[in-house]
Amino acid sequence: MLEIKNLHARIVEDGTEIIRGLNLTVKAGEVAAIMGPNGSGKSTLSYILAGREDYEVTEGDILYNGESILEMDPAERAAAGIFLAFQYPMEIPGVATMEFLKVAMNAQRKARDEEPLKIPELLKRVKEAAGSLNMDMAMLKRPLNVGFSGGEKKRAEILQMKLLEPKLCVLDETDSGLDIDALKIVADGVNALRSPDRAIVVITHYQRLLEYIVPDSVHVLYRGQVIKSGDKSLAVELEENGYAGIIEEAA
Amino acid sequence: MPAVQDTIDRVRKIDVDQYKYGFETEIEMDKAPKGLSEDTIRFISAKKNEPQWMLDWRLEAYRRWVTLQEPTWARVNYPKIDFQDIHYYAAPKSTPGPTSLAEVDPELLKVYEKLGIPLREQEILAGVQKPADSELDEANDNVYKSGRVAVDAVFDSVSVVTTFKKELAEAGVIFCSISEAIREHPDLVKKYLGSVVPTSDNYYATLNSAVFTDGSFVFVPKGVRCPMELSTYFRINEKNTGQFERTLIIAEEGAYVSYLEGCTAPQRDENQLHAAVVELIALDDAEIKYSTVQNWYPGDAQGKGGIYNFVTKRGDCRGDRSKISWTQVETGSAITWKYPSCILRGDDSRGEFYSIAVSNGHQQVDSGTKMIHLGKNTSSRIISKGIAAGFSQNTYRGQVSAHRKASNARNFTQCDSLLIGEDCGAHTVPYIEAKNSTAQFEHEATTSKISEDQLFYVMQRGIPEEEAIALIVNGFVKEVIQELPMEFAVEAQKLIGISLEGSVG
Numbered sequence: 001m002l003e004i005k006n007l008h009a010r011i012v013e014d015g016t017e018i019i020r021g022l023n024l025t026v027k028a029g030e031v032a033a034i035m036g037p038n039g040s041g042k043s044t045l046s047y048i049l050a051g052r053e054d055y056e057v058t059e060g061d062i063l064y065n066g067e068s069i070l071e072m073d074p075a076e077r078a079a080a081g082i083f084l085a086f087q088y089p090m091e092i093p094g095v096a097t098m099e100f101l102k103v104a105m106n107a108q109r110k111a112r113d114e115e116p117l118k119i120p121e122l123l124k125r126v127k128e129a130a131g132s133l134n135m136d137m138a139m140l141k142r143p144l145n146v147g148f149s150g151g152e153k154k155r156a157e158i159l160q161m162k163l164l165e166p167k168l169c170v171l172d173e174t175d176s177g178l179d180i181d182a183l184k185i186v187a188d189g190v191n192a193l194r195s196p197d198r199a200i201v202v203i204t205h206y207q208r209l210l211e212y213i214v215p216d217s218v219h220v221l222y223r224g225q226v227i228k229s230g231d232k233s234l235a236v237e238l239e240e241n242g243y244a245g246i247i248e249e250a251a
Numbered sequence: 252m253p254a255v256q257d258t259i260d261r262v263r264k265i266d267v268d269q270y271k272y273g274f275e276t277e278i279e280m281d282k283a284p285k286g287l288s289e290d291t292i293r294f295i296s297a298k299k300n301e302p303q304w305m306l307d308w309r310l311e312a313y314r315r316w317v318t319l320q321e322p323t324w325a326r327v328n329y330p331k332i333d334f335q336d337i338h339y340y341a342a343p344k345s346t347p348g349p350t351s352l353a354e355v356d357p358e359l360l361k362v363y364e365k366l367g368i369p370l371r372e373q374e375i376l377a378g379v380q381k382p383a384d385s386e387l388d389e390a391n392d393n394v395y396k397s398g399r400v401a402v403d404a405v406f407d408s409v410s411v412v413t414t415f416k417k418e419l420a421e422a423g424v425i426f427c428s429i430s431e432a433i434r435e436h437p438d439l440v441k442k443y444l445g446s447v448v449p450t451s452d453n454y455y456a457t458l459n460s461a462v463f464t465d466g467s468f469v470f471v472p473k474g475v476r477c478p479m480e481l482s483t484y485f486r487i488n489e490k491n492t493g494q495f496e497r498t499l500i501i502a503e504e505g506a507y508v509s510y511l512e513g514c515t516a517p518q519r520d521e522n523q524l525h526a527a528v529v530e531l532i533a534l535d536d537a538e539i540k541y542s543t544v545q546n547w548y549p550g551d552a553q554g555k556g557g558i559y560n561f562v563t564k565r566g567d568c569r570g571d572r573s574k575i576s577w578t579q580v581e582t583g584s585a586i587t588w589k590y591p592s593c594i595l596r597g598d599d600s601r602g603e604f605y606s607i608a609v610s611n612g613h614q615q616v617d618s619g620t621k622m623i624h625l626g627k628n629t630s631s632r633i634i635s636k637g638i639a640a641g642f643s644q645n646t647y648r649g650q651v652s653a654h655r656k657a658s659n660a661r662n663f664t665q666c667d668s669l670l671i672g673e674d675c676g677a678h679t680v681p682y683i684e685a686k687n688s689t690a691q692f693e694h695e696a697t698t699s700k701i702s703e704d705q706l707f708y709v710m711q712r713g714i715p716e717e718e719a720i721a722l723i724v725n726g727f728v729k730e731v732i733q734e735l736p737m738e739f740a741v742e743a744q745k746l747i748g749i750s751l752e753g754s755v756g
Binding site: 079091 | 702703704705707708709710711712713714715716718719722723725726727728729730
């Protein structure tokens with residue numbers, strides 16, 4: 001589903017190269033974890049997948065269902081089924097969460113030439129999804145992410161992910177700032193989305209989240225490259241021994 | 252809402268320089284020759300069958316006007332206006348004052364048909380009611396739950412049709428064109444006209460007093476709550492024509508009225524002048540709510556053409572416990588010079604000003620309000636949201652003052668500016684003056700840019716860039732949109748989105 005080939009990318013503003021020849025393949029139905037020390041390029045990778053303009057791809061390609069997405073803007077990629085759950089979701093003052101959900105869902109439907117959702121249907125879907133994440137409907141009347149706690153923000157991200165039904169989900173440090181209860185709820189939400197036709201990329205610093213979202217593959221990112229790949233035991237090994245050994249091994 | 256959606260879709264396909272109301276209507280016009288002189292004024296007055304006192308009033312204003320200088324203090328630049336190169340009167344020939352829709356020139360009705368937004372005049376004029384069964388839902392999808400709206404349509408210099416007159420008359424409300432009011436209700440007009448904005452007030456108000464051609468007149472008698480929204484729709488159609496409308500609204504003791512005006516003009520290379528005067532008078536316990544959706548032609552992407560909008564609007568809270576509230580959504584005009592103000596004369600009176608001013612392309616906006624606290628325990632509230640995009644300049648200019656006797660005057664002002672892009676400017680110029688030590692004035696101002704982070708976040712959810720900007724901007728202006736009559740709120744939001752198209756990329 002996702003194929004990243006020899007990707008090189010730099011920050012447009014100052015030319016700093018962050019991704020340096022990254023290769024990664026994630027199949028449909030797979031949950032892939034990307035781990036790595038701070039500054040290894042994890043978040044940058046998520047931004048590049050989503051099409052953020054601050055980064056420029058200088059070499060290589062990103063194929064999604066076999067086709068390059070490099071020429072697509074963020075909205076087009078989203079409509080094609082790529083979703084990024086942000087580490088720091090943005091506040092949108094004055095826009096009720098419910099209104100935002102409606103606009104986003106209908107924008108994607110429009111891009112796929114589908115009719116906008118009727119209000120009762122929309123409400124039904126939102127209620128169901130919010131219920132499964134233990135979210136109060138009253139919260140959805142508040143402006144999106146404004147004044148939300150860290151846990152509420154992450155839950156709102158997962159709510160959007162559920163409702164938009166993406167094919168490729170990228171979760172950027174979704175566990176950061178969550179207490180254990182919130183973490184379980186979020187993980188349950190993600191697990192519920194596991195399906196044979198959907199790929200999930202979990203970016204995380206710690207192994208903790210992977211106890212709840214058990215990955216099929218684990219990839220270690222360092223200095224903009226995948227330096228080691230393995231199964232879930234690799235995450236456990238990292239937790240016990242840290243990154244130093246693997247980095248040395250690769251060097 | 253299909254008509255509205257269709258229009259929006261069509262507009263989305265065109266560029267910022269293709270103003271969506273830019274059609275011209277081929278209607279035979281009856282015009283005054285170009286130029287301004289006492290003869291022009293006599294011509295206008297005669298055309299309108301005005302009594303002698305009205306002509307005298309106009310001539311006095313004209314004689315004063317010739318001694319005045321055009322003001323230059325606003326932060327706007329434009330070539331000098333040649334006041335002799337303007338037609339001061341233009342009337343559709345075939346409409347000598349219709350009393351019903353059937354008498355209206357069909358060409359004129361076609362104009363309304365083309366408009367759709369923001370007023371849906373065609374339906375309203377035709378007396379078509381919105382389905383009453385449409386439900387308000389949590390997602391705020393549909394707000395057409397409103398009742399009927401009475402409309403007065405002003406086409407260049409003449410008021411062409413006023414709807415629901417009979418029903419309003421039953422409630423005791425007078426809603427007609429100012430020309431008709433001068434003929435039919437001279438005592439009321441004499442008593443109130445010029446009592447808030449005197450003929451000597453300022454350059455453009457004085458000019459308006461001399462040459463005003465039409466406008467609306469509203470009188471709500473003691474204790475009456477006006478049974479429906481009143482609305483006036485202004486359109487400048489004829490070339491080189493100035494539009495000088497005059498609106499006078501009086502709410503007697505305990506009366507209430509909500510009034511909305513909408514404006515559009517065709518697309519032209521040359522600039523057109525619009526200099527209106529609006530006077531509001533609220534007696535004891537009366538309340539007037541005045542909303543504007545201004546969408547005059549803003550000029551093309553290079554800044555050519557567009558309306559010069561020099562407007563004097565002022566409300567007088569003459570009675571105790573009276574309240575006047577201005578709400579404006581300003582998206583059009585090449586130049587806007589406009590400060591809807593409140594004189595808080597009565598004790599415990601209250602003034603409000605809610606404003607959204609959107610500028611794009613080469614538009615220049617210098618707008619704000621004045622809250623003049625004269626009575627005791629008076630209060631006022633100003634919420635101004637300026638949005639600048641393209642190469643536009645957007646200035647908030649406001650004055651809040653407390654007279655020596657205005658004990659316990661209160662004001663809260665909040666001015667927020669939002670910048671889109673690198674080439675526009677937002678400016679805030681507040682004047683605050685308290686001559687009474689018990690006055691409490693608060694002023695808050697912020698300037699922000701739509702952040703790349705926010706835009707990326709919204710787009711990542713599949714919302715295309717221009718829609719994403721419109722969504723963020725509409726969130727920014729929410730507080731003000733909420734003040735608009737329900738049925739206009741959605742259209743105002745869409746108008747803001749349309750105005751900002753082409754502001755990025």
